Amino acid sequence: MHTLEQAELHKLLDGCKKGNRHSQDKLYSQYYSYSMSICLRYSKDRNEAIEILNDGFFKVLTNLDKYTRGLSFKAWLRKVMINTAIDYYRRNEKHWQTVDISFAKDEGQSVDLIDAISEKEIIALIQLLPASYRIVFNLFVIEGYKHEEIAEKLNISVGTSKSNLSIARSKLKRTLATWRKENYKDHG
Known part of the structure; x- marks a missing residue:
């Protein structure tokens, strides 16, 4: 419309x-x-x-x-x-409070697959993130909020905001890498 x-x-x-x-x-x-x-x-x-x-x-x-x-x-x-x-x-x-340190370290791999997947698939991948990571990721990466603003809006510390963003990015990288393997296994 x-x-x-x-x-x-x-x-x-x-x-x-x-x-x-x-x-x-x-x-x-x-x-x-x-x-x-x-x-x-x-x-x-x-x-x-x-x-x-x-x-x-x-x-x-x-x-x-x-x-x-x-x-x-x-x-x-x-x-x-x-x-x-x-x-x-x-x-x-x-209901969503979780501590997940398995993704706390950055994997050091840069997975640049954004051009290869659709907006719908990107949203689906973001939806897989636990709520606390998803909301910080969206506010920081997509909406452009600063960590101080996110901390104030969500009543968390700036450090927690930064940590949640780091974990969200790591989880997305791993998910993207898995997606790439599943979708491009015949392409080398």
Whole structure:
């Protein structure tokens, strides 16, 4: 679906603010794919991503007065979805606390396979990461947050953020190496 023009978007947002169900449905369908692509990176699977996405859209619809007209709606929406994913992580982190030192050392191998695999496969690989590593990886690598910002958002130390990123990268390298072996075993 094409991106909404500013005037059309503002009319749609005004309808949403008034509680117009048709406007809310149209906003949801217009930005579903974009929002889902964000939520998938922060979730372990599609069902979890849908839960985050729906929570995020609820926040969007109930906080439209916080969106500043003239600024990018997609950027604001992205921030809401990321913060919703962080909230989801915080609510569930007691179930995800794990210590995994088997990946703490960097393997020293640079696996550059990003061009060989699709975005969907990359997301699937990221989803394999334990939640604490996945969220730090996404915030640092994809969203561009600094470790200090991540530590503050997740209520962890800067050292933990750095460690989780290192472990996430190591796990992804190992997973990519395995993927490469499985997909290119006939190519040498």
